[in-house]
Each structure stands twice: as structure tokens, then as C-alpha cells.
Amino acid sequence: MRKLDFYPRLALRSIRLNGKFYLPYLLSGAISAAMLYDILFLNMNRGIYALKGANAVQGLLGFGALVVALFSLALILYTNGFLMKRRQKELGLYNILGMEKRHLGRLLLWEGVYTALICIGGGLLLGILLSKLFLLLLCAIIRTSVPFGFEVPGEAVLYTVVAFGGIYLFTFLLNLFRLGRVKPIELLKGTETGEREPRTKWLLALVGFVTMAAGYYLSVTVQDPLRALGIFFIAVVLVIIGTYCLFIAGSIWVLKALRKNKKFYYQPRHFTNLSGMLHRMKRNGAGLATICILSTMVLVTISTTLCLYAGADRVIGSLYGREVQTYVFGGGPENREKVMAVYEQVLRERGVEGRNLTAFCAYADEPEYNWRTAAAPYFDRGVTEEVLGDPSGQVFFTYVGCDVDKDANTYELRLALESGVNDLCSDPTFAYDRTFTDDGRGDRFDYWSSLGGFFFIGLFLGSLFLMAAVLIVYYKQVSEGYEDVRSFQIMQQVGMTQREVKSSIKSQISLVFFLPLLAAACHTAGAFPMTKLILTLFGLSNTGLFGLCSLVTILIFAVVYYLIYRLTAREYYRIVRR
Amino acid sequence: MSLLEVKNLRKVYTTRLGGTGVEALKNVSFAVEAGEFVAIMGESGSGKTTLLNILAALDRPSGGRVLLNGEDMASVRERDLTAFRRDNLGFVFQDFNLLDAFTVRDNIFLPLVLAGKSYDEMNLRLLPLTKALGIGELLNKFPYELSGGQKQRTAIARALITQPAILLADEPTGALDSKASESLLRVFESLNAQGQTILMVTHSVTAASHAKRTLFLRDGMIYHQLYRGNRTGGEMFAEISNTLTVMTSGSGENGHA
Ligand SMILES: Nc1ncnc2c1ncn2[C@@H]1O[C@H](COP(=O)(O)OP(=O)(O)OP(=O)(O)O)[C@@H](O)[C@H]1O
Ligand SMILES: [Mg+2]
Numbered sequence: 076m077r078k079l080d081f082y083p084r085l086a087l088r089s090i091r092l093n094g095k096f097y098l099p100y101l102l103s104g105a106i107s108a109a110m111l112y113d114i115l116f117l118n119m120n121r122g123i124y125a126l127k128g129a130n131a132v133q134g135l136l137g138f139g140a141l142v143v144a145l146f147s148l149a150l151i152l153y154t155n156g157f158l159m160k161r162r163q164k165e166l167g168l169y170n171i172l173g174m175e176k177r178h179l180g181r182l183l184l185w186e187g188v189y190t191a192l193i194c195i196g197g198g199l200l201l202g203i204l205l206s207k208l209f210l211l212l213l214c215a216i217i218r219t220s221v222p223f224g225f226e227v228p229g230e231a232v233l234y235t236v237v238a239f240g241g242i243y244l245f246t247f248l249l250n251l252f253r254l255g256r257v258k259p260i261e262l263l264k265g266t267e268t269g270e271r272e273p274r275t276k277w278l279l280a281l282v283g284f285v286t287m288a289a290g291y292y293l294s295v296t297v298q299d300p301l302r303a304l305g306i307f308f309i310a311v312v313l314v315i316i317g318t319y320c321l322f323i324a325g326s327i328w329v330l331k332a333l334r335k336n337k338k339f340y341y342q343p344r345h346f347t348n349l350s351g352m353l354h355r356m357k358r359n360g361a362g363l364a365t366i367c368i369l370s371t372m373v374l375v376t377i378s379t380t381l382c383l384y385a386g387a388d389r390v391i392g393s394l395y396g397r398e399v400q401t402y403v404f405g406g407g408p409e410n411r412e413k414v415m416a417v418y419e420q421v422l423r424e425r426g427v428e429g430r431n432l433t434a435f436c437a438y439a440d441e442p443e444y445n446w447r448t449a450a451a452p453y454f455d456r457g458v459t460e461e462v463l464g465d466p467s468g469q470v471f472f473t474y475v476g477c478d479v480d481k482d483a484n485t486y487e488l489r490l491a492l493e494s495g496v497n498d499l500c501s502d503p504t505f506a507y508d509r510t511f512t513d514d515g516r517g518d519r520f521d522y523w524s525s526l527g528g529f530f531f532i533g534l535f536l537g538s539l540f541l542m543a544a545v546l547i548v549y550y551k552q553v554s555e556g557y558e559d560v561r562s563f564q565i566m567q568q569v570g571m572t573q574r575e576v577k578s579s580i581k582s583q584i585s586l587v588f589f590l591p592l593l594a595a596a597c598h599t600a601g602a603f604p605m606t607k608l609i610l611t612l613f614g615l616s617n618t619g620l621f622g623l624c625s626l627v628t629i630l631i632f633a634v635v636y637y638l639i640y641r642l643t644a645r646e647y648y649r650i651v652r653r
Numbered sequence: 654m655s656l657l658e659v660k661n662l663r664k665v666y667t668t669r670l671g672g673t674g675v676e677a678l679k680n681v682s683f684a685v686e687a688g689e690f691v692a693i694m695g696e697s698g699s700g701k702t703t704l705l706n707i708l709a710a711l712d713r714p715s716g717g718r719v720l721l722n723g724e725d726m727a728s729v730r731e732r733d734l735t736a737f738r739r740d741n742l743g744f745v746f747q748d749f750n751l752l753d754a755f756t757v758r759d760n761i762f763l764p765l766v767l768a769g770k771s772y773d774e775m776n777l778r779l780l781p782l783t784k785a786l787g788i789g790e791l792l793n794k795f796p797y798e799l800s801g802g803q804k805q806r807t808a809i810a811r812a813l814i815t816q817p818a819i820l821l822a823d824e825p826t827g828a829l830d831s832k833a834s835e836s837l838l839r840v841f842e843s844l845n846a847q848g849q850t851i852l853m854v855t856h857s858v859t860a861a862s863h864a865k866r867t868l869f870l871r872d873g874m875i876y877h878q879l880y881r882g883n884r885t886g887g888e889m890f891a892e893i894s895n896t897l898t899v900m901t902s903g904s905g906e907n908g909h910a
Contacts, residue, residue, distance in 0.1 A: 337772045346766045354754035565750045569811065570739030570764045572732065
């Protein structure tokens with residue numbers, strides 16, 4: 076009887092024993108599961124189905140769920156690999172103490188079971204708790220009213236359990252496979268294997284340089300928005316390859332070059348840092364590159380979707396005009412004033428406030444005049460005074476339109492405006508060919524909610540990527556802290572003061588931290604011309620706004636990143652000073 | 654005035670649980686003259702490492718004084734202690750304590766770099782040391798590429814490059830085989846012949862028989878001391894072994910009394 080629960084108990088014990096490493100693993104697993112549940116919940120929410128124009132959002136959410144699931148798989152595999160490497164010594168010890176590999180396998184099985192239970196159970200609980208919050212956020216973003224009630228769609232629960240059950244099963248099998256292949260002595264050595272000094276890999280550095288340059292070149296030179304979309308993916312792949320190669324090989328090259336400079340190298344501040352970084356750059360490079368790529372993903376997704384959302388009013392204006400609008404074809408420039416007077420009167424009578432009043436005369440020689448495109452900037456800024464085209468020619472049409480309150484009934488307003496314009500037309504002094512007045516709330520709303528959906532998905536995935544970056548940073552710092560304990564002890568024995576230890580740690584950590592951030596900001600800037608073009612496909616051509624959104628995103632991200640830095644640096648210092 | 658004076662040294666380790674403390678050193682007094690080569694022997698747990706850590710200013714005594722060149726080590730401020738240690742004392746440890754991230758050369762340079770010396774001066778000091786220790790060929794290698802004896806000689810070079818008043822060594826031969834131990838002790842002897850003061854803690858009678866004087870520590874007190882004088886290594890070996898036998902059987906008698 077007692078033998079039966081030996082492994083479950085041992086598994087629980089070793090999870091607790093490795094708390095520093097297991098806790099973030101469990102936490103990130105649970106958060107990923109919660110996020111998958113929530114996005115599925117939104118995708119299946121009947122309340123949202125009922126909303127007007129929600130189809131586009133629903134599709135986006137489905138796509139988002141797929142990304143969350145795949146990304147969770149990658150994240151969990153990565154952190155699990157990390158965890159297993161850390162624990163090799165412990166498993167090796169069990170092995171030496173007489174546990175056979177199949178026993179170790181049983182231990183891993185129980186650990187996997189507990190992990191899955193905690194992550195899926197905790198994740199579902201967290202997801203259900205947060206689901207209403209996400210629903211509120213989504214509805215606020217796409218500016219609709221929130222559906223009533225609280226529901227827990229069984230399908231969402233099922234899919235989450237299946238997806239994460241699958242992920243953890245796969246992880247377990249992978250661990251088992253790894254366990255089967257290693258020799259006991261390797262198990263024991265584990266993390267301690269003396270890391271050799273890395274060689275400079277010229278070829279890799281060169282490949283990195285070329286791919287990186289190519290990626291940036293593509294981004295900067297592309298002109299055609301439709302081609303930009305295709306090129307975007309090529310450039311992303313090139314830059315990812317370039318980032319990995321340069322971080323892995325380029326960093327070693329730079330550090331070695333610095334070390335060659337004796338005057339620079341043999342200074343208390345640089346001496347320990349430089350060799351410390353060089354020593355672990357082989358692993359560091361890939362980790363830093365991953366952090367950099369994740370940060371770039373966060374920055375690009377959030378800045379573009381934020382820009383789409385912030386510019387939605389303008390985009391919709393240039394695509395659909397104003398919410399109520401009147402065209403008067405023919406006649407002269409004086410029609411503008413007259414129609415505007417009708418608008419003012421009707422709005423006043425009905426007590427509706429008009430926003431973004433736009434009124435202009437379009438002059439053109441040819442009837443095919445592509446006035447929509449030409450008028451886009453007017454809708455952007457709500458200009459009332461100007462004319463479109465060459466005012467020495469003939470008036471092609473006069474445009475007057477405005478947006479109104481969310482609660483206003485645009486249909487009735489349109490009828491009132493129509494009759495007002497008709498009255499105007501019955502006046503013989505009013506010259507015109509034909510007029511028409513319309514309202515366009517339905518289409519506008521569809522477009523609105525898809526832009527809002529983009530923004531929501533951007534935020535959602537952005538925070539997932541951010542969590543992954545945080546996790547990787549944390550694991551990196553903590554494991555390096557454990558590796559560095561001895562080095563710092565020795566250095567203190569040899570004559571390093573506490574203060575020097577502290578400042579050495581600080582400069583080393585901050586370099587490791589801010590290098591990826593800097594590179595990510597560079598990538599975001601490099602992608603700017605290309606993403607700007609892609610945004611024009613959505614009707615957004617406001618470079619200033621996009622620049623502002625990117626800047627704001629980078630700043631906020633930098634603040635969050637800095638907080639993480641402070642936290643992990645403290646953890647690292649606490650480990651090292653023991 | 655002696656180079657190093659230890660007066661009525663006492664060290665009590667208090668346990669965190671607040672139980673009765675362990676009195677690792679009870680009342681230790683001795684002096685070391687400049688140019689001496691002293692070995693300290695004693696059973697496991699007799700307080701050798703404790704004593705060395707206090708001499709090295711890595712730990713503070715509970716009572717008594719340690720004077721180096723007449724200066725009381727207790728009067729050195731906490732934040733100046735590292736610099737004091739760096740400028741006056743050199744250490745060699747049983748497990749070498751080399752840094753894997755540095756080449757042999759940089760491991761040796763480490764204390765000087767921390768002291769802010771220029772590269773040229775470091776190089777100037779390195780040359781005679783590497784010659785004396787026979788590690789000139791190894792300078793560009795990394796610690797994981799070295800044998801135990803080579804590692805320990807690197808550690809000695811690192812301890813000596815600051816030109817310390819005293820070289821302190823805690824079981825420097827502990828991790829070495831007999832051949833490497835022998836050659837290391839030869840190095841100590843020749844360093845001592847050039848005037849380097851050395852204080853070495855050891856378990857090995859062979860190691861102690863190379864010293865000019867051997868102190869025996871028992872139950873936190875100096876039990877006995879032997880001067881080598883004109884005796885050969887072999888004679889010294891026999892003498893030390895005798896003393897150890899008497900000391901251990903003596904502790905048995907004490908136990909009965
Ligand atoms: N940090 C400590 N806290 C509490 N007690 C300690 C501590 N360090 C040493 N002791 C105790 O002090 C006594 C002397 O220890 P010390 O390490 O000096 O012995 P040693 O002579 O170096 O032994 P060995 O030959 O085994 O290295 C021992 O009883 C030991 O248990
Ligand atoms: Mg000891």
C-alpha cells in the first residue's frame with residue numbers, strides 16, 4: 076500500500092523543493108491556459124454573436140486562439156527544457172541511489188500529472204474569473220453594449236483541457252525520451268559541465284549581418300502596399316535569423332575584440348563583466364535573441380493595432396464619409412453654405428450635436444474624378460473651409476456631412492436632412508444636377524468592430540508575448556545567479572569589495588537586459604516603413620499618428636521592462652550574496 | 654616586533670537556534686617572524702580553518718587580538734578590510750578557487766586589476782612569478798584545461814602577485830596526489846628561501862615536515878610546537894608523527910579522567 080503512493084509523494088516533494096523554478100513554470104502554464112480559455116470564451120460567446128458587425132471580430136478571435144495555443148506549446152517546451160536541465164543533478168542522484176530509469180520515468184509521470192492538473196485547473200479557474208473582464212474590455216474597445224449574464228461555455232473548457240492536456244502529454248513524452256538517452260554520469264554532471272570558451276563563428280556572424288541587412292533593406296525600400304504584405308513576412312524571417320546569428324556570433328566577436336584592448340579590459344569595471352559575459356555567451360546569445368524577438372513582437376503588434384484603433388475614426392471617415400452626408404452634384408461654390416445652413420438648422424431642431432463637420436466643394440474637369448481618395452485628408456481633419464481640386468474649373472459636387480452622437484437615430488436624422496435639402500432644391504435660385512443624402516452606420520460599425528477586434532487581439536497576444544519574455548528573463552537571471560555564487564565568493568576572497576560586487580552585477584545585468592530592448596526598438600523602427608505601408612491597406616495613411624503610437628508603445632514597454640529588470644536583478648543579487 | 658602576533662584568540666560560534674555555542678578557539682597565542690615557514694596541524698574540528706579565516710580577516714574573532722606589523726586588525730574598518738586583505742595577505746585554498754571564466758593569466762591578474770594597477774605593471778610582476786612556479790607555458794589556458802597541481806600553482810601565483818606580507822594556505826595539498834604535493838611543497842620551500850613568510854594549515858605530516866616550525870592545535874588551543882632546526886625532512890617527519898600520536902592518545906586519557 077505504502078509503495079503505491081511513493082512516487083506521487085516524491086513528485087510533490089520535488090516540485091516543492093524546486094519551487095524557485097517550478098513556480099514560474101506552473102504560473103506561466105496556468106496563465107497561458109487561462110488566456111486560451113478566455114479567447115475561446117469570447118469566440119464562442121453567444122452575446123457577441125448577437126452583436127451587429129461581430130463576425131469579423133469572431134474570426135479574429137478564432138485566429139487568436141490558434142496563436143495562443145501554438146505559442147503556449149513553444150513556451151512550455153522551452154521552460155520545461157530549462158527546468159529539466161536544472162534538475163538533472165537531482166535525477167542523477169536518485170539514479171545513483173538506486174532508482175532505475177523506469178522509476179525515474181514514473182517520478183516524471185507524476186510530476187507531469189501534477190503540473191497538468193495545477194496548470195489546467197488553475198488556468199480554467201483564473202480564465203473563468205477573468206472572462207467577464209475580458210468581455211467588458213472587448214465590448215469597450217469595439218464600443219458596444221455588454222451582453223448580460225455570466226456563462227461558462229462547455230466547449231471552451233473542453234478545448235482548453237484538450238489543448239493543454241496534449242501539450243503536457245507531449246512534454247512528458249519528450250522528457251521520457253531525453254531520460255532514456257542520457258547516461259547516469261551525465262545526469263549527475265548536469266549543469267556543472269565546464270563551459271568552454273566560445274569560438275568566434277565568422278560564418279554565422281556574416282550570415283547574421285547579411286540577413287539582417289537584407290531584412291532592413293526590404294523594409295525600407297518597399298513602395299507598394301500590396302507587395303509590402305508579402306515582403307513583411309520575408310523580412311520578418313530574415314530579421315529573426317539575423318538577430319539570432321548576430322546575438323550568438325556577433326556578441327562573441329565584439330566581446331573578444333574588446334578583450335583584445337588591454338587598456339580597456341584590465342579595468343576593475345570591465346574585467347569581470349567582459350569575461351563573465353564571454354563565458355556564457357554561447358547560451359546567452361540565443362536567450363537574448365529570443366527576448367529581443369519577443370519584445371519586437373510585442374512592440375510591433377501593439378503599436379500597429381493601437382494605431383489602427385486610434386486612427387479608426389479617420390480611416391472610417393475616408394472610407395465611408397461621415398455618418399450623415401449629402402452630395403449636391405453640379406451648381407456653384409455657394410451651395411456649400413446653403414447645405415451647411417440646412418444641416419445646422421436640422422441638427423438644432425432635433426437637438427443633436429454634430430461632430431467633425433466636413434464641407435467642401437470638389438472641382439474637377441473629368442467626371443471620373445477619384446474624389447474619395449482625394450478627399451481622404453479632408454475627412455481626416457474635418458476641414459470645412461477648403462476646396463478640392465483646381466477652383467478655376469467647374470464644381471463637380473459639393474459635400475456636407477457630419478458625425479453624430481452614438482444614441483442619435485441616424486435614420487430619422489437622414490430623413491429630416493433629406494427633406495431639408497429637398498426644400499432647398501425647390502428654390503429656383505438653387506442650381507444643381509442631382510443630390511443625395513445617406514447615413515452609413517451599419518457598414519461603419521462593421522469596420523469599426525474589426526479594427527477594435529484587431530486592437531483587442533493585439534493587446535491580448537502582446538501581453539502573452541510579454542509574459543513569455545518576462546519568464547525567459549527570469550529563468551536566465553535566476554539560473555545564472557546560482558552559477559555565479561561561487562565566482563563572486565572567490566572574487567571577494569581575492570579582494571573585491573561588496574560595493575564592487577554590487578556595481579559589477581549591476582552593469583552586467585543591465586547590459587544583458589537593455590541590449591535586447593535596444594535591438595527590439597531598432598527592429599520596430601526598421602519595420603516602420605513597411606508596417607506603415609501595410610496600414611494604408613486598412614485606409615490609414617497618417618504617418619505622424621503611427622509614429623506617435625510606436626513611440627508610446629515603446630515607452631510603456633520600456634517602463635514595464637525596467638520594472639522586470641529591477642525585480643530580477645534583486646532576485647539575482649539575493650542569490651549571489653549568500 | 655613580530656610580523657604576525659596572535660594574542661589570546663577566542664572564537665565562539667553561536668548557533669542560530671540559540672543553543673550552546675561551539676568554542677572553536679579557546680585561547681590561542683603565538684607569533685610569526687618575517688621569513689618563517691609555519692605549519693599548523695591538528696585533528697579534524699580542532700579549529701585550524703577557523704584560525705586561518707580570522708588571520709585572513711574573512712571572519713572576526715570573539716576575543717583576543719591579531720596584530721599584523723603591529724597594526725591591530727580589529728581597528729581596520731569594515732569597508733577597508735577588503736583592500737587591507739588584498740594589500741597584505743595572500744591565500745591559497747584546498748580547492749584552488751580559480752575562476753573558470755578567466756585564463757590562467759587573468760586569474761593571476763585578478764587581485765591587481767581589482768586594485769586598479771596598470772597592465773604594464775601587472776605584466777612586470779607576472780614574469781618572475783611564472784618563472785618561479787613553472788607556469789609560463791600555461792598562461793593562455795583556462796582552468797578546466799589544467800591538472801590539479803597546475804591549478805594550485807596558478808592559485809599561488811595569484812596569491813603572491815600582490816606581494817603580500819604573509820601567504821596563508823589552508824590545506825594546499827589536500828586535493829593533490831603525492832607527486833604534485835611534493836613539487837608544490839618544494840615551491841613553498843624555495844619561495845620561503847627567497848624571504849616569503851608562509852603560514853600553512855595541513856593534515857599531512859609530509860607537508861608539515863617541509864616547514865621550519867610546526868604548531869599543534871588541539872581543542873582550540875596550541876598544544877605544542879616543534880622547530881625543524883637542522884633536522885632533515887625524514888627526522889622531522891618522525892618527530893611530527895610522534896607528537897601527533899601522543900596528542901591523540903593524550904586526548905583519550907583526558908576523556909577518561
Ligand atoms: N560556521 C560555523 N558555525 C558553527 N560552528 C562552526 C562553524 N565553522 C566551524 N565550526 C565548528 O568549529 C570547530 C572548528 O572547526 P574548523 O573548521 O576550524 O576545524 P578544522 O580544524 O579546520 O577541521 P578540518 O581539519 O576537518 O578542516 C568545529 O567543531 C566546527 O564544528
Ligand atoms: Mg578545515
